[in-house]
Amino acid sequence: MAEIPTAAISRLVTYLRILEQLELQxxxxxxSTDLAERAGVTAFQVRKDLAYFGRFGTRGMxxxxxxxxxxxxxxxxxxxTWNVVIVGVGRLGQAIANYPGASDYQFQYVGLFDVNPDLIGTQVRGLRVQHLDTLRDFTQTQTVDMGFLAVPPDRAQDxxxxxxxxxxxxxxxxxxxVIQPRTIERPGHTDLSDEWRGVIVENVDFLAxxxxxxxxxxNPHLKDAPTPEDPA
Amino acid sequence: MAEIPTAAISRLVTYLRILEQLELQxxxxxxSTDLAERAGVTAFQVRKDLAYFGRFGTRGMxxxxxxxxxxxxxxxxxxxTWNVVIVGVGRLGQAIANYPGASDYQFQYVGLFDVNPDLIGTQVRGLRVQHLDTLRDFTQTQTVDMGFLAVPPDRAQDxxxxxxxxxxxxxxxxxxxVIQPRTIERPGHTDLSDEWRGVIVENVDFLAxxxxxxxxxxNPHLKDAPTPEDPA
Structure with missing residues (x-):
């Protein structure tokens, strides 16, 4: 599974979302033609993206x-199941906690953390907001796979x-x-060389x-046809 | 400016975000090498994306x-300035209204709409929430460029x-x-042919x-190097 472009993973997520809607209907x-039209890419791209992971269809069928x-x-x-903590429980963090659909894929919120004394101790979605300083202790006893950051931009790196x-x-x-994984120190490691395998970071640009x-x-005329070469 | 792939526009948005951060620093x-590394694409891709719109740098400089x-x-x-209304003023709509950064680019919220009687008449960010039925009257007197949809999935199409x-x-x-523009009827037009020029829709997948x-x-080993062919 080497050499799979990041854009292909983003498109798989789009195809999955379309399949969920088709199933609801x-x-x-x-x-591939139908998926391509709904995703705004070419049928060739759909087939290429899926081919990275195996053969899922029958030719012509x-x-x-x-x-x-x-x-x-x-x-x-x-x-x-993915155990998730949310760091930052202001309006955005609360919107994330309450967004419909996350639980469909067993993203399970197991902890909420903040540094604001007005929020600590309050309940959001049945979880008590804890101080960020206690996160390390928390993960000693509770498996946490992912952290969702919903803090102000100047607090994101810390x-x-x-x-x-x-x-x-x-x-x-x-x-x-934008947080780059290489700007995060890996605990117990000082090696930031090419061999570095650290935290995975995905940035969600709310304004993009x-x-x-x-x-x-x-430029509405540019919205219509995806080009064959680079249709993401 | 024909034949510009959608992915290139998404990457321009990423480059802009990186430039904003560099400016803050x-x-x-x-x-192109520096931008490429920060965006997780190749330097060739950066130069190609920018070349759609002109010559912005000096060779070697x-x-x-x-x-x-x-x-x-x-x-x-x-x-x-972009005048924006938000349709759906629950937690997500309120998080959007209060998200930092939107005002940096003169996205200006001019109206908030919902159908929930508990919300109508309340104030969010200094705006009074109005009933969605009044939107058409509202746009008779107020220019509205964009609508942000933050309603439950089964209400999105309506x-x-x-x-x-x-x-x-x-x-x-x-x-x-996913809302497809062609599923939306264009007022005063029944033509859904290839000549259709209707509403522009961008879908934001909060869960993507x-x-x-x-x-x-x-698959952390797939995260590292963007491939030259398709590096978005």
Whole structure:
């Protein structure tokens, strides 16, 4: 599974989302052409992206929606439970905690952390907000796979470091700043060389959609056809 | 400006975000190599993406951060005011209304709409929440460029149609469902042919980051190097 572009993983997530919708609409079969149209890419791209992970369809017959969905769930690792803590429980953190759909894939919130004394001790979604200083102790007794960062931008780097210090494997950063994994010190390691295997960071740019939308409102003729070469 | 892939626009948004951070750090010069490393793509990709829109650097000299930033702001249409309404003012809609950074690019919230009687008449960010049924009247007197959808998934299609009926040009859909522009009827038009020029829709998948993160925690060796062919 070497050499799979990041964009292909993003597109798999899109295909999965489309398959979920088709299943809700009781559509049982689809094709690379149909998926491509719904995802805004070419059918060639769909087939290429899926081919990284195996053969899911029958030539000329397309795909069975529940089977392809199940396979993508497996490829993406969504068929297991992910224990998640949220760091930063202001409006954004609370919106994340309450967003519908996370529990569909067994993303399970096991802890909420903040540094604001007004929030600590309050209950959000049945969990008591704890001080960020206690995160490391918390992860001694509770498995935590991911941390969602929803802190102000100037606190994001320190909060990411707190998650790394607590041995959390992955960070989803919702703060309006880019965190690079290499800026996070790996506990017990000082080696930041090419051999570095540290925390995985994915940045969610809450404003990216607004900026793309602005561009396409001004340039609607560019919105239509994906090009064959680079259709993501 | 024909044939610009959607992925290139997404990458421009990423480059802009990196430039903003460099500017905050008082870094005045950058290069395609530096931008590429920070964005997780190749330097070739950076140069190709920027070349769609002109010549911004000097060969061998790299880019001046504030100049490249200003040019990307112009290309993306962020140097003007965008009047925005939010449809759906629950936790997610309120988080969007209060998210830091939107006002940096003159995204200006001019109206908030919902159908929940408990919310109508309440104040959020200095705006009174109004009933969605009044949106069309509202846009008779107030220019609205974009609508942000933050409604439950089963309400998203109807709410998108309400925005289209009110002649709003673009929709940013935060609901956990994919809205396709062609499923929205264009007011005063019945033509859904290839010539269709309707509402622009961008879907924001709040859960996409979680799914990518799950994949990369399971496959950390795939996270490192972007491939030359398809590095988004």
């Amino acid at each position: 009781d559509v049982s079969r689809t094709s 397309g795909y069975t929606v529940p089977i392809l969905k199940r396979e993508l769930v497996r490829v993406l690792g969504l068929n297991r 909060a990411a470091q707190s998650l790394a210090d607590a041995s959390v494997k992955g960070i989803l950063n919702f703060a309006p700043t 959609g607004m900026k793309r939308l602005a561009f396409y409102i001004l | 008082d870094v005045s010069r950058t290069s 790299g880019y001046t951060v504030p100049i490249l930033k200003r040019e990307l702001v112009r290309v993306l249409g962020l140097n003007r 709410a998108a149609q309400s925005l289209a009926d009110a002649s709003v040009k673009g929709i940013l859909n935060f609901a956990p469902t 980051g979680m799914k990518r993160l799950a994949f990369y925690i399971l």
